[in-house]
Amino acid sequence: MKNTAVPLTLSIAFTLFFSLATVPAQAQNIAPTLDSSFMLAFGCNELAQSDGVNGVGVTSCDYPAATTFDGASDFNWSGDVDSYYLGFCGSRDSSGDYFPFGTPILPIAGSSDCSWIVGGYNFIYHNGTFFDGSGGVQTYWYQILTNSLGDAFVLGQTASGTILAKFSGVNNSRTFATSISVPASVMARDKGGNIYLAGSGQITKYSPNAGQMLYTKTIPGAFIGSISVDKYGDVYLAGTTNGGIPISFAPQPQPGGETDSFLTVLSPKGDRIVYSTYIGGSGGDYAAGVKGGSGASVMGTEQSYDWDGRQGECPGEYSNCSEAIFVSTFGPFRNSTLPTKLAFGKRVVGTTTIKKVTFKNTGDMPLHITAVQTTGTEYAQSNTCSAPVNPDKTCSITVAFTPFSVGEHDETLTVTSDSLVSPQQIILTGAGK
Numbered sequence: 001m002k003n004t005a006v007p008l009t010l011s012i013a014f015t016l017f018f019s020l021a022t023v024p025a026q027a028q029n030i031a032p033t034l035d036s037s038f039m040l041a042f043g044c045n046e047l048a049q050s051d052g053v054n055g056v057g058v059t060s061c062d063y064p065a066a067t068t069f070d071g072a073s074d075f076n077w078s079g080d081v082d083s084y085y086l087g088f089c090g091s092r093d094s095s096g097d098y099f100p101f102g103t104p105i106l107p108i109a110g111s112s113d114c115s116w117i118v119g120g121y122n123f124i125y126h127n128g129t130f131f132d133g134s135g136g137v138q139t140y141w142y143q144i145l146t147n148s149l150g151d152a153f154v155l156g157q158t159a160s161g162t163i164l165a166k167f168s169g170v171n172n173s174r175t176f177a178t179s180i181s182v183p184a185s186v187m188a189r190d191k192g193g194n195i196y197l198a199g200s201g202q203i204t205k206y207s208p209n210a211g212q213m214l215y216t217k218t219i220p221g222a223f224i225g226s227i228s229v230d231k232y233g234d235v236y237l238a239g240t241t242n243g244g245i246p247i248s249f250a251p252q253p254q255p256g257g258e259t260d261s262f263l264t265v266l267s268p269k270g271d272r273i274v275y276s277t278y279i280g281g282s283g284g285d286y287a288a289g290v291k292g293g294s295g296a297s298v299m300g301t302e303q304s305y306d307w308d309g310r311q312g313e314c315p316g317e318y319s320n321c322s323e324a325i326f327v328s329t330f331g332p333f334r335n336s337t338l339p340t341k342l343a344f345g346k347r348v349v350g351t352t353t354i355k356k357v358t359f360k361n362t363g364d365m366p367l368h369i370t371a372v373q374t375t376g377t378e379y380a381q382s383n384t385c386s387a388p389v390n391p392d393k394t395c396s397i398t399v400a401f402t403p404f405s406v407g408e409h410d411e412t413l414t415v416t417s418d419s420l421v422s423p424q425q426i427i428l429t430g431a432g433k
Contacts, residue, residue: 030249030335030420030421031249031250031251031275031277031333032249032251032275032295032296032330032331032332032333033251033330033331034251034252034277034279034328034329034330034331035328035329036279036307036308036326036327036328036329037326037327037329038302038308038309038324038325038326038327039324039325039326046286046288046301046323047286047288047289047299047300047301047325048084048085048288049085049087049088049288049289050226050288050289050290050299050300051088051289051291051299052226052228052238052289052290052291052292052296052297052298052299052327053289053291053297053299053327054088054299055288055289055299055325056085056087056088057301086098086117086118086119086120087114087117087118087119087143087144088114089107089113089114089116089117090107090114090117090119090125092119092120098117098125113146115127115146115150115169116144116146116152117144118141118142118143118144118154118156119141119142120140120141121134121138121139121140121141122134122138122139122141124141124144124152124154124167124172126152126167126169126172129172131172133154133165133167133172133174135165135174135177137158137159137160138158138159139156139157139158139163140156140157140158141154141155141156142155142156142157142185143155143185143186143187145187145188145189146169147189147193149169150169150170151166151167151168151169151175152166152167152169153165153166153187153189153195154166154167155184155187155197160179161179161180161181162179162180162184163177163178163179163180164177164178164180164184164187164195164197164210165177165178166209176209176210178210178211180197180210182197182199182202182204182216183197183198183199183200183201183202184197184198184199184204185198185199185200185224185225186198186199186224186225186226186227187227188227188228188229188235189229190229190233191231192208192233193208194206194207194208194214195207195208195210196227196229196235198224198227198237199224200223200224201218201219201220201221201222201223201224202216202217202218202219202224203216203217203218203219203224203227203235203237203266203270204216204217205235205270214270215269215270215271216270217266217270219237219245219246219264219276220244220245220246221241221242221243221244221245222237222239222241222245222262222264223239223240223241224237224238224239225238225239225240225286225287225288225289226238226239226287226288226289226290226298227290228290228291228292228293228296229292230292230293230364231293232268232364232366232390232391232392233267233268233391233392234265234266234267234268234274234292234364234391234392235265235266235268235270235292236263236264236265236290236291236292236296237263237264237265237266237290238261238262238263238264238287238289238290238298238300239261239262239287240259240260240261240262240285240286240287241255241259241260241261241262241278242259242260243255243260245262245264245276245278246264246273246276247276247277247278248273248274248275248276249274249275249276249277249333249335250275250276250277250278251277251330252277252278252279252280253277253278254278255278255280256278256279256280256281256282256283256285256304256307257280257281257282257283257284257304258282258283258284258285259280259284259285259286260278260279260280260285261278261279261280261285261286261287261298261300261302261328262276262277262278262279262287263275263276263277263279263287263290263296263298263328263330264276264277265292265296265333265364267362267391267392268391268392269392272362272392274333274335274362274363274364274391275333275364279298279300279326279328280302280304280307281302281304281305281306281307281308282304282305282306282307283302283303283304283305283306283307284302284303284304285300285301285302285303285304285307285326286300286301286302287299287300288300288301292364294332294365295329295330295331295332295333295364296329296330296364297327297328297329297330298327298328298330299325299326299327299328300325300326301323301324301325301326302323302324302325302326303322303323303324307326308324308326310324332363332364332365333363333364333365333420334363334365334367334418334419334420335361335362335363335419335420335421336359336360336361336362336363336367336389336417336419336421336422336424337359337360337362338357338358338359338360338415338424338426339357339358339426340425340426340427341426341427341429342355342357342399342413342426342427342428342429343429343430344401344428344429344430344431345430345431346430346431346432346433347401347403347430347431347432347433348403348432348433349403349404349405349406349432349433350402350403350404351402351403352400352401352402353400353401353402353430354398354399354400354401355398355399355401356396356397356398356399357396357397357399357413357426358394358395358396358397359385359389359394359395359396359397359415359417359424360389360392360393360394361389361390361391361392361393361394361419362391362392363391363419363420364391365391366388366389366390366391367388367389367417367418367419368388368389368417368418369383369385369386369389369395369415369416369417370416370417370418371414371415371416372385372397372413372414372415372416373413373414373416374399374411374412374413374414374428375411375412375413376409376411376428377404378401378402378403378404378409378411378430378432379399379400379401379409379411379413379428379430380399380400380402381397381398381399381400381413382397382398382400383395383396383397383398384396384397385397385415397413397415399413399428401428401430403430403431403432403433404432405432406431406432406433407431407432408429408430408431409429409430409431409432410427410428410429410430411428412425412426412427412428413425413426413428414426
C-alpha cells in the first residue's frame, strides 16, 4: 500500500466518519446484501489486526504508531513510532519493551480475554506471569487462542518451520507441540474445538489437538489474512487479492482496481463455497479482519476515493492519498437447493410409488420452511422440514404418486421458506398405465 504522509494540520481536518451504501456491480443471481462505512485516518496509518469490527493499527509516519479503531468514529493514538500492538491486549514500544510497563505485564484496561499475551520470542504471558514456552527451541510466538478451560493454543515460528503448541491454563505446562506443514499465519477454533489454520491462499482444518488433518482447501488468487468460524461451522476468510479468486453469489463480482479485499465463506465440511466476493474500489484495499455469524463484517484499510466517496483522485486531491478505514457488512445469506424435477415414469393405475427429494440449506443462516404443497390428486407429500434447517443441513420430502387413470399426470410440488430463492418448485411427472 502507498504510504503518503499527510501533514498533521491537513490530517486533522479530514479526520471524520461517514457512511455510504455500497453500489456494487451487478450481483450474480442472488447475493447477500453489502453495505460499507468509512473513517478517514491520518496520512499513512494502516490496520495491522482486526476482529472485523474493531482494529489496531500501525503507521510509518512520524505520529504514534500504535492506534486503536472501534469501527465507528473513534480512534486513539498511543505509543511512539515503531510501537505495535500484541493483539488487543498489550503493545510493545520502539525499544521492544512491553506496554503497559512493569513486571508482570498487565493487560490493557478494558480489553477482553487478555489473560494470555504473545508477541515475541520464547516468553508467554499468562495471568501476570512470564514463562518460557519455547521448549528449548528459539520460537517467535505470534498468535494465541484460548478454550473454555483457560488453556491456550499458540502459533509460532522456529528455524525449522511453524509449530502449534497447547499450554495448560492451570500450570502453564506445554501439553503438546506439533510441526505444521501448511501455511499458517492466522488461526481459529470452532465450538467443537477443531483448529483452523490459514496462510497464503490455503485453509486447513485439524482435529482439536491437531492430531488429524480433516480437510485442506486452496483459494486461488487469495492471500488470507483473517479467519472466523461461526456457531454452525461456516468458515469466513478475508484478505487481499490481485484478482482470480473464485466468485459465487457475489455482491461485488468484479475486482475494483489495484489490490482488493475479499470475503470467501466455506461450508462446514470445506467442500463448498457458500459465497465469495471482492471488496473495494480502484485503489489499494487491504482487509485486516473478519467476523462471521448472523452475516459477516470485514474491516480493513483502503485508498479508493471512488469507493468511499472522496472527490477527485490522488495526487490531484492531496487528501485522497490518505488511507481510510472501512467496515463492510454483509447481511445474512439465506440460500437453498432443491431438485427441479422428479420423474415417476409409468405406473399401474391404483398402485402407489414413493420417492424422496432433499431440501438443502446452502446459506449461512437457519432456514424456516412454512409450506410444502402438491397440486393434483395423484400426488401427496410428507416431510421432515418442520424444524429450522441449519446451514449445510437437509430435510427430506417424501412424494407419493398414485395414478387413478391411464395417461400422463404432470403436477408441481412447491416449497415456501425464507430462502432468497423461495418459492421453489419441483415438476412432478408420472403416467398411469
